Structure formats: structure tokens, C-alpha cells
Amino acid sequence: MEPKNDIEIAQSAILANISELASNLHLNENDWEPYGKYIAKLNTESSSNKQGNLILVTAINPTPAGEGKTTVTIGLGQALNRINKNAVVTLREPSLGPTLGMKGGATGGGYSQVLPMEDINLHFTGDIHAITTANNALAALLDNHIHHGNELNIDPRRVIINRVVDLNDRSLRNVTIGLGGPFNGIPREDKFDITVASEIMAILCLATSLEDLKDRLSKMVIAYNYQKEPITVRDLNVEGALTVLLKKALHPNLVQTIENTPAIVHGGPFANIAHGCCSLIATKTALGLSDYVITEAGFGADLGAEKFFNLKCRIGELKPRAVVIVATTRALKMHGGVGKTELLEEDITAVEKGIENLEKHIQTIQTFGLPVIVAINRFATDSKAELEYIIKWCEKKEVDVSLTEVWEHGGKGGIDLAEKVVNICEEKESDFSFLYSNDETIEEKVASIAKKVYGAKDVVFSKKARNQINLFQQYKWDKLPVCIAKTQYSLSDDPSLLGRPKDFSITINELKPSIGAGFIVALAGNILTMPGLPKNPAALNIDIDDNGNTKGLF
Known part of the structure; x- marks a missing residue:
């Protein structure tokens, strides 16, 4: 048997x-x-x-x-x-x-x-469906605000909240919305992420209470105006509605x-x-x-x-x-x-x-x-x-x-x-301590992780990343901890370097604010926030018998 x-x-x-x-x-x-x-x-x-x-x-x-x-x-x-x-x-x-x-x-x-x-x-x-709904409600409310006069002067080219779906669908990585005339919104480029990549997921998982959840949601940066100033959920006044959707x-x-x-x-x-x-x-x-x-x-x-x-x-x-x-x-x-x-x-x-x-x-x-x-x-x-x-x-x-x-x-x-x-x-006693303090600069925090955890010799910041660091300092975001996004397969930012690579650099291409969650994301390498399906996805093996029993799920 x-x-x-x-x-x-x-x-x-x-x-x-x-x-x-x-x-x-x-x-x-x-x-x-x-x-x-x-x-x-x-x-x-x-x-x-x-x-x-x-x-x-x-x-x-x-x-x-x-x-x-x-x-x-x-x-x-x-x-x-x-x-x-x-x-x-x-x-x-x-x-x-x-x-x-x-x-x-x-x-x-x-x-x-x-x-x-x-x-x-x-x-x-x-739970994940609730996060999907809250995220997409936020995206719809933002586009609706732009359509109905745009009092916040939001720059449609600088909207950073993406729509989400809890599926792997590479076809949704880059889309165009608002086509079909003036009754269908303002045309702009948009993206879909997988739901677990939504900042709302990170916020839910770091909130300590319903009140804290609402406060964190209100701080989410979702776009920038034409003066390149951040627009938050609080500016749209929709944190209450989002919290209701996430209550359970x-x-x-x-x-x-x-x-x-x-x-x-x-x-x-x-x-x-x-x-x-x-x-x-x-x-x-x-x-x-x-x-x-x-x-x-x-x-x-x-x-x-x-x-x-x-x-x-x-x-x-x-x-x-x-x-x-x-x-x-x-x-x-x-x-x-x-x-x-x-x-x-x-x-x-x-x-x-x-x-x-x-x-x-x-x-x-x-x-x-x-x-x-x-x-x-x-x-x-x-x-x-x-x-x-x-x-x-x-x-x-x-x-x-x-x-x-x-x-x-x-x-x-x-x-x-x-x-x-x-x-x-x-x-044994625990002597637990953090690698860095929040008072250190973004560069120092990233370097601490890259050198002490990955074993990198140094960190290289792109011109875009350095400009973003300067911008983030204006809003005191540099006092937040750092979350480095890199490949999981290697200690480096190159997925092909297995084992314990040596004498490598970590390159930070871009920074993203996750202010509601309470950290800054530093992107190293090419990280996909909307995965694709393999040639033979696991879904092909999943079935159900006449008695309602699921088969092939693992």
C-alpha cells in the first residue's frame, strides 16, 4: 500500500x-x-x-x-x-x-x-478577501476623486496605490484604466499586485487594535500631487470605511x-x-x-x-x-x-x-x-x-x-x-537587540542589514534611490525602520548566487514608503509583486469527487 x-x-x-x-x-x-x-x-x-x-x-x-x-x-x-x-x-x-x-x-x-x-x-x-476589497475600494475612491474635480490636485502619473487580486496573474502587472470616454474616468496606467503584497495586509498584521488599524490606514501614502507632496488616506477621508471593511x-x-x-x-x-x-x-x-x-x-x-x-x-x-x-x-x-x-x-x-x-x-x-x-x-x-x-x-x-x-x-x-x-x-538568558536604531540614516540602516545579515561588502544606491532618500528626509520618514526587498534564493540580490557568496554589493534601485505599516521599503534587484503561473500550475491537480471531497491539494 x-x-x-x-x-x-x-x-x-x-x-x-x-x-x-x-x-x-x-x-x-x-x-x-x-x-x-x-x-x-x-x-x-x-x-x-x-x-x-x-x-x-x-x-x-x-x-x-x-x-x-x-x-x-x-x-x-x-x-x-x-x-x-x-x-x-x-x-x-x-x-x-x-x-x-x-x-x-x-x-x-x-x-x-x-x-x-x-x-x-x-x-x-x-481575511484575504477583505483586504482585497479594502485595497480596491481605496483605489476606486481615489480614481473617483480625480474624476469628480480632483480637489486634492492629485497627479494621476504619481498614484502609488495599486489594485490587487489574490491570484497569480502576470497579465495584470501593467494595465491601462479609464478608457472609453469622459464617463469612464481619467485614463492612466495602473498595476495589479497580489493581495498579500498590499500595504493594507502589512498594516493589518502590525496593528494592535481597531483604533490603531484605523490610524495606520489613515497614514498610508497613496499618491502625490502636482507639487510632489504626499497624499494620504486621511486626505481622502476614507479610513473609517476601510476599517469597517477590515473589522472582522x-x-x-x-x-x-x-x-x-x-x-x-x-x-x-x-x-x-x-x-x-x-x-x-x-x-x-x-x-x-x-x-x-x-x-x-x-x-x-x-x-x-x-x-x-x-x-x-x-x-x-x-x-x-x-x-x-x-x-x-x-x-x-x-x-x-x-x-x-x-x-x-x-x-x-x-x-x-x-x-x-x-x-x-x-x-x-x-x-x-x-x-x-x-x-x-x-x-x-x-x-x-x-x-x-x-x-x-x-x-x-x-x-x-x-x-x-x-x-x-x-x-x-x-x-x-x-x-x-x-x-x-x-x-539561557536572551540578549536580544536590534541591528540599528531608528535615529540612524536610511543609508546606515540598509548598510547594517546588508553587511551584517547578507555579508555584502558594500551598498550601492541608484540616483533615483538617493533622490528619494532626500525627499523622505523632508517628511521625517527616514526615522522609520527599513524593509529590504530582495530575492529569497540568495544572500545577495542575485538569485543565481547560492551558498555563501562573497565580495558582492547590494544595489538599492528604489525606495517606497509604507508609512501606514511603519517602515520604508528598499528594493534590491527585480522583485515581482504580481507573480505568474508556471506551465503546469498546481490547480491542474486539484479536483473534487462526487461526495464533495477535495483531491490533489497539497
Whole structure:
């Protein structure tokens, strides 16, 4: 008999009723609202005065071989509960674009999944749809203002709010709107982004309350006038309407893992151009409900972890206790120069070369003053010699390491990792600190990230970027933290440079204000905010049987 795939494992799981899950978290009936039998919305005040240990799970730079960061995150949460520790997992919501495109879903795998995986991977509770609606309502209201006299003197050539859709659709990257005569608006060029790239998504995920959400929305810069002065949502006076559209979406979603460990899945900002973490409200709620909160950040430590620390922890006043870095022999071999078709062959030399990528990420986490554990996400095809090499390398570097098998065995396969996490939290102090202060210049902040996190020798700013820095200084935006948008595949801004590239420069081509979210985006390289579909998208494998059971979703 062939082993079950992810969706078959998920569909055979026995879920606890959401009321039982809420009861186990000591929530009263006013703290949550059911969305069916297995999903609930939590009130934003649904927490006690306790403050749990915050554990971040990150990874090496992602490769087509897969690292399993989400699977390890879920498995670690399950393992902690198996050793009688009160743990909650917090994750981002999957976007329909990758789910129907190349990546598939984002709910873990094997016996370490969050459930109900079909709902979470598809429409879930409608949070992303609400963000889509709010974003597009804002775009429509702005164009309507221009059409009806343009009292704010908005320059249609300098509108920076794009429309969004939660799908991968390259045909919408550049469009022309307002054609067909004077009754159809003012003709101008426009763009579509995928919804998770909207600043409204980043705002929702960093807001701490309904009042804070409204205030952040009001600060969004959406265009410039003919004098090149910024136009905000507050200038349009529509922050109230947008907040109403997002009222329910602000509340985090409570679900469970395959072993009935509580999981809060909420928000999902793009991990390149935003901070790539679940909502601040979700994390703070979980910290008030449990002793251990296991969360993840997008892509490798150079993007996800850095932004988790310098953006989310700064804005939310969070203090993480430890970091788990996920690596696989397959991914290390790819960073060592092995092609995807040759990964089944044992190659210690490639592991030795590729492990330089892991080493840089370890050093980065230590730069933030945090203890590190390397989690080797084991695949059935891994050779014993390759695994032993990684373990001995970590031991030589005096870095904790754990061989995890949470895909195959669920929480049981992560008990050693869980025990190491507990030991660190009980025995070691966190010396967590940020890489830079907000008082530093934009150039200094970018250089700090590029040199300390990426390992770059220097940073080059284009003429456009330097002009924007001068403009941003006029509005005091230079006092905000910086979010560098670059490729996830490399420590550099060149996706072809795998492993640990050296002697490279980071080029900042452009800056974008995300004033509502509370940071400046610095674009390095060519980052697409509207992905395209591959030749054979995952949607081709998804089907439904006569009994209404979904097939092919992963």
C-alpha cells in the first residue's frame, strides 16, 4: 500500500470541536466566535496576563528541494505538548496565488499539519478577501476623486496605490484604466499586485487594535500631487470605511494541528516587500494563552528572521527567546552546487560546501543576541553519512542540533528538538537587540542589514534611490525602520548566487514608503509583486469527487 499524501492524512485526522479547543485555552464564550465546527475568530483581547516564551522558526535560503520550515514549526508545537508544555503555534494564512500556482498550500505536511487544511489553504475565514476589497475600494475612491474635480490636485502619473487580486496573474502587472470616454474616468496606467503584497495586509498584521488599524490606514501614502507632496488616506477621508471593511479580518483565527495542538493562523504579508510574519495580534494573543509560542517568518533568516526582529519585534515590543533554523541535506547540497535531479546521490563534498549558507544564518541570529538550534528536517532519502556530517559540524561549532522527523511521526519526531528548546528557555538568558536604531540614516540602516545579515561588502544606491532618500528626509520618514526587498534564493540580490557568496554589493534601485505599516521599503534587484503561473500550475491537480471531497491539494 502506498503511503498517504498530505491531504489524505489531513482528511483522516480526528479534529476536536472548536469549543473544546477554546475550553482548553481557558477562553470564555465572549472570547471567541465559531466559524463552523473547527474554526473560530478570537477577540483581540483574548489573552491572560501571562507572557509565554516566543520561539522563532526560520531556515536557510530556500531551494526547489524544499526545507519544510512550516512542517517543523507545527511539529515542534506538537512535540512541546507531548512533553507536557503548554504550546500554541502561530502561522501566516496561505495565499491562493501560490496555492493554485507552483508552491501549493502552506499548512505543513505529513503528520505535522494545521487543519482543516482545505479551508485554510483556500478561502478560510475571508481575511484575504477583505483586504482585497479594502485595497480596491481605496483605489476606486481615489480614481473617483480625480474624476469628480480632483480637489486634492492629485497627479494621476504619481498614484502609488495599486489594485490587487489574490491570484497569480502576470497579465495584470501593467494595465491601462479609464478608457472609453469622459464617463469612464481619467485614463492612466495602473498595476495589479497580489493581495498579500498590499500595504493594507502589512498594516493589518502590525496593528494592535481597531483604533490603531484605523490610524495606520489613515497614514498610508497613496499618491502625490502636482507639487510632489504626499497624499494620504486621511486626505481622502476614507479610513473609517476601510476599517469597517477590515473589522472582522483583524480578529485572529483559531484552528488546530493534526494532534489537536492549538494554532492561530492569521495574516500573510509578502515576505519580500513586507515583514513576512503572521499578525502581531495573533502572536500577542498566543503569548497570553500559552507558555511556548512557536512562530515562523517567511523564507530564510536573511529575509524572514531579520524582518521579524527589526520590524515586528520593534513595533510590537516583542522579545524572542530562541531561534530554530531548519535545514535539509537536499537543500544544503543544492547550495553546494548539486542540481535538483542529482539530490538522491550521496555527496558529502556538496554538503560541506553548502553548509556555509547555514553557517551565515547561524551567525546572523547570534548577532541579534539569540541562542540557535539547528533542526535537520530528515528526508527518507538522506544518507547516514550526510546527516552525521551536519550533526558533527554543528557540534564542532558548539551549536545545538536536532534531527527531526515530524513529517513522518508528527510531534513524536520532534521531541528531542522540543527538549532542547525548553532547556534553552530555562537555562539561557536572551540578549536580544536590534541591528540599528531608528535615529540612524536610511543609508546606515540598509548598510547594517546588508553587511551584517547578507555579508555584502558594500551598498550601492541608484540616483533615483538617493533622490528619494532626500525627499523622505523632508517628511521625517527616514526615522522609520527599513524593509529590504530582495530575492529569497540568495544572500545577495542575485538569485543565481547560492551558498555563501562573497565580495558582492547590494544595489538599492528604489525606495517606497509604507508609512501606514511603519517602515520604508528598499528594493534590491527585480522583485515581482504580481507573480505568474508556471506551465503546469498546481490547480491542474486539484479536483473534487462526487461526495464533495477535495483531491490533489497539497
